[in-house]
Amino acid sequence: QKEVEQNSGPLSVPEGAIASLNCTYSDRGSQSFFWYRQYSGKSPELIMFIYSNGDKEDGRFTAQLNKASQYVSLLIRDSQPSDSATYLCAVNIGDSNYQLIWGAGTKLIIKP
C-alpha cells in the first residue's frame, strides 16, 4: 500500500516566523512531488512542485526534497495570517505522473 504521511496538526506558528511542513512517502519510485494549499471550503491550489533532490525556492516558499530519506518539506518564511490553511502533499506513483497519492494534509494556523 503506497502512502503519503503528513502530520495533521494543527501547526501553530507566530506571524513572521518560519512554518515548516513535512511529508514522507513510501514509493521509492516516486519522481514528482507537489504541495497544494487548500483554504476551508475551497479547492486545492498549487504552491510548489519539485522533481529533483535539494531545495527549490519561490518567493516566501521553499520546497525541499530528499529522495534517499523519502521526505519532502515545505518552508514558509515570514508567515502571514493569510497562509493559514491546510497544506496537502501529493506524490506520484511509479512511472505515472498522473497517478497521485495525497497526504491527509497539515492544518497551519498563523497567529497574529
Next chain:
Amino acid sequence: DAGVIQSPRHEVTEMGQEVTLRCKPISGHDYLFWYRQTMMRGLELLIYFNNNVPIDDSGMPEDRFSAKMPNASFSTLKIQPSEPRDSAVYFCASSLQDSPLHFGNGTRLTVT
C-alpha cells in the same frame, strides 16, 4: 483563463436518485481528472482522461459510478443510484502533459 468550471456547486439529492456532475476543463489541457474528497479518506483519484479517452478508472468505487468525456471541453461524472456514503466534495482538475493539476471549485454532494 476561466479556470476549470464545475457545476453544480452544491447538489442535495435523495438516496436512489441519479446525480450528474459536470466539468469544463481549461482550454488546451489534454488531461482531465475526477477526484473525491472526504474527511475520512482525503483526496482520492476516481478516474482520469487523456485526449478524451479514459486512461485509468481503477479509483471508481463501484459500478454505480461512471464518467464520460464526449469532447475536449466537457466531462460528466454520474452516480446512479446515489447512496448516502457518496456524500463528498467532487473535484474536477485538468492539466497539460507532465504539468501540475488545476482544480475546479468542486461540487458538494449531499445524499440523504
